[in-house]
Amino acid sequence: EVQLLESGGAWEQPGGSLRLSCATSGFIFRSYAMSWVRQAPGKGLEWVSTISGSGVKADYADSVKGRFTVSRDNSKSALYLQMDSLRAEDTAVYYCAKVSSGYDPTDFWGQGTLVTVSP
Amino acid sequence: DIQMTQSPSSLSASVGDRVTITCRASQSISSYLNWYQQKPGKAPRLLIYAASSLQSGVPSRFSGSGSGTDFTLTISSLQLEDFATYYCLQTYISPRITFGQGTRLEI
Numbered sequence: 001e002v003q004l005l006e007s008g009g010a011w012e013q014p015g016g017s018l019r020l021s022c023a024t025s026g027f028i029f030r031s032y033a034m035s036w037v038r039q040a041p042g043k044g045l046e047w048v049s050t051i052s053g054s055g056v057k058a059d060y061a062d063s064v065k066g067r068f069t070v071s072r073d074n075s076k077s078a079l080y081l082q083m084d085s086l087r088a089e090d091t092a093v094y095y096c097a098k099v100s101s102g103y104d105p106t107d108f109w110g111q112g113t114l115v116t117v118s119p
Numbered sequence: 120d121i122q123m124t125q126s127p128s129s130l131s132a133s134v135g136d137r138v139t140i141t142c143r144a145s146q147s148i149s150s151y152l153n154w155y156q157q158k159p160g161k162a163p164r165l166l167i168y169a170a171s172s173l174q175s176g177v178p179s180r181f182s183g184s185g186s187g188t189d190f191t192l193t194i195s196s197l198q199l200e201d202f203a204t205y206y207c208l209q210t211y212i213s214p215r216i217t218f219g220q221g222t223r224l225e226i
Contacts, residue, residue, distance in 0.1 A: 044220050044221045045163065045218040045221075047214075
């Protein structure tokens, strides 16, 4: 059974930092690019970042570029998101996900972890 | 980035109704289009991938069509458990994927 479990969500002040983790099991983690997707309260889904299976290549939404860093540890089947210089608009549930692309139906999502940025 | 525009933003319907949600891309995305269902407090659930392929385990009342810039999700006969929010997602420009703004389906 595929499982993705995020952790690390918390309340943080503007300008602060948080590190999210995503522990995975049940699939060949190193074979897949992995993403972070967020959802602000009452709002829609927003792609945040994706990292390649090897961890060599990463990409970011313009809204977080230069502030967030995605990484992975394939030996631990774990995904991370380092969030620095946090802003109020970063408040959201953050999902760890392997998103289906093209004709590959493989699609896994965690349950999400809440990040609140507020004075 | 590619913009995805869903319509309508919200929709009221009844059990047994046939419902169609549309998604338009700002440029051609071939068939790189997914549809998701999301219920409150839950992660999105993949319904349709590659515009028209039904994900395993998804009821056959869900179907998707379209290519290029215009896509539709159809629910042939609404069930109570289908009342949720639906999102389209383009994966043509991967990894810079973009979601539609969502369609809330209400009773």
